[in-house]
Amino acid sequence: xxxxxxxxxxxxxxxxxxxxxxxxxxxxxxxxxxxxxxxxxxxxxxxxxxxxxxxxxxxxxxxxxxxxxxxxxxxxxxxxxxxxxxxxxxxxxxxxxxxxxxxxxxxxxxxxxxxxxxxxxxxxxxxxxxxxxxxxxxxxxxxxxxxxxxxxxxxxxxxxxxxxxxxxxxxxxxxxxxxxxxxxxxxxxxxxxxxxxxxxxxxxxxxxxxxxxxxxxxxxxxxxxxxxxxxxxxxxxxxxxxxxxxxxxxxxxxxxxxxxxxxxxxxxxxxxxxxxxxxxxxxxxxxxxxxxxxxxxxxxxxxxxxxxxxxxxxxxxxx
Numbered sequence: 001x002x003x004x005x006x007x008x009x010x011x012x013x014x015x016x017x018x019x020x021x022x023x024x025x026x027x028x029x030x031x032x033x034x035x036x037x038x039x040x041x042x043x044x045x046x047x048x049x050x051x052x053x054x055x056x057x058x059x060x061x062x063x064x065x066x067x068x069x070x071x072x073x074x075x076x077x078x079x080x081x082x083x084x085x086x087x088x089x090x091x092x093x094x095x096x097x098x099x100x101x102x103x104x105x106x107x108x109x110x111x112x113x114x115x116x117x118x119x120x121x122x123x124x125x126x127x128x129x130x131x132x133x134x135x136x137x138x139x140x141x142x143x144x145x146x147x148x149x150x151x152x153x154x155x156x157x158x159x160x161x162x163x164x165x166x167x168x169x170x171x172x173x174x175x176x177x178x179x180x181x182x183x184x185x186x187x188x189x190x191x192x193x194x195x196x197x198x199x200x201x202x203x204x205x206x207x208x209x210x211x212x213x214x215x216x217x218x219x220x221x222x223x224x225x226x227x228x229x230x231x232x233x234x235x236x237x238x239x240x241x242x243x244x245x246x247x248x249x250x251x252x253x254x255x256x257x258x259x260x261x262x263x264x265x266x267x268x269x270x271x272x273x274x275x276x277x278x279x280x281x282x283x284x285x286x287x288x289x290x291x292x293x294x295x296x297x298x299x300x301x302x303x304x305x306x307x308x309x310x311x312x313x314x315x316x317x318x319x
Contacts, residue, residue, distance in 0.1 A: 005030070006038055010047065010061075018052065018060040056215070080105065081120045085128040088177050091141060128180045140203035144184055147205045148172045151212055154186070157202040158195055165201065171210040174218040178226075185218065192216075194225060236277045238287075239298040241270040246293045257286045272297070284309055 005028055012019060012027060025032045039059060042049050048062035081102065089095040106117055138144075147154050154170050170186035175197070177183075182197040187210075237260075242250065250259060250273070261274040277283040284306055287294050296303045 002038075002041075006042055009035075009038055009042065013049070013059060013061045014065075018058045020058040024059065077117060078120055081117050082124050083121060083126055085126050085177075085180075087127070087129050087180055091138070091177075091182065092145065093142070128177070130180060138182060138197045138200070140200055141182075141197065143203050143205050144172060144175060144197065144200075148174060151209055153206045153208040153210050155204045155206060156186075156195070156200055159199045159201055169206075170195075171212075173212065173216060176218065176222050185221065187213075192221065234278050236280050236283055238275040238277060238283050238296065238302060240273050240275060240287065241266065241295050241297055242273050242290070243293040244269065244271055246290055247271055247273075250290075256282050270295075280305065288313075 008028060009024060012024065019027075021032045021035045024035045028035070039049055039051075048065050050060050050062060052058055052060060084098070086095060089098050144154075146152070152172075154172050156168055156170060158166050158168065160166060168188050170188045170193075172184060172186045173192065174185045175182055176185060176194075184195040184197050184200065186193060186195060244265065247262065256278045258276045259273060260276050263272040265271050275283065275286075277286065280302065283302060287296060287302075287306060288309060296306060
């Protein structure tokens with residue numbers, strides 16, 4: 001186990017250039033003290049590992065050092081051959097290149113692995129597209145990719161969620177696919193923001209270059225950004241009782257409504273359920289969708305709002 005971890009440290013430093021003790025400990029799921037002991041062990045074997053001191057310090061390999069330990073285990077080969085999302089590859093215009101690369105990888109494998117590797121394609125397939133939701137059209141995708149690779153400043157016209165259009169000059173840092181939705185990650189006025197790619201109305205690549213921040217890591221930024229977004233979402237909690245006939249269906253409806261708890265049926269056969277919504281309006285729309293198969297217990301104000309909304313609906317259709 002330790003030998004595998006030491007090899008992993010070596011490959012991580014070789015591929016990423018420099019990493020802190022904390023980053024290595026998180027990556028390998030061990031303590032920082034373990035990482036320090038591993039560094040001593042690697043140094044004792046003659047591996048040229050350097051400890052860089054200071055605020056931007058960390059561990060790195062001596063310049064030009066490369067390991068020749070390139071053997072792949074069976075499970076590692078399988079992980080590389082699992083099919084990615086064909087839709088996302090097509091968005092990036094890389095589907096043909098991926099097929100060609102996969103064929104070359106298979107051809108380079110030992111005979112003992114080749115048949116099992118081919119079977120992976122018939123046993124695991126990843127599809128990120130929704131059942132009914134059409135894929136978003138992104139006319140500027142080529143320009144976005146080119147600007148990211150060439151580190152060129154972009155001038156964009158963007159439609160916000162509230163419909164307001166804004167103009168901004170940005171430094172494009174990367175693209176992230178959340179499900180089948182693409183986001184542009186870009187810096188403007190020293191602040192990094194996320195832009196839904198399908199809402200980019202115009203994109204123009206300038207001749208001006210920018211310097212990509214050395215300490216920016218796309219995956220790390222996206223994980224932190226996503227968690228911050230979740231933490232700032234509004235929260236509206238509701239207690240209801242539902243008919244047993246709709247419990248199963250409730251689990252598959254309500255994009256912004258989550259079931260937090262389901263309790264055993266009461267004496268009259270209704271089932272208490274705790275819901276978490278983003279807003280009161282989303283709760284009203286969700287509950288009205290089940291008609292007389294769901295009743296609000298708390299808050300009382302929501303009961304009145306649903307009653308008034310139901311009266312308006314009846315009045316509307318009467319007229």
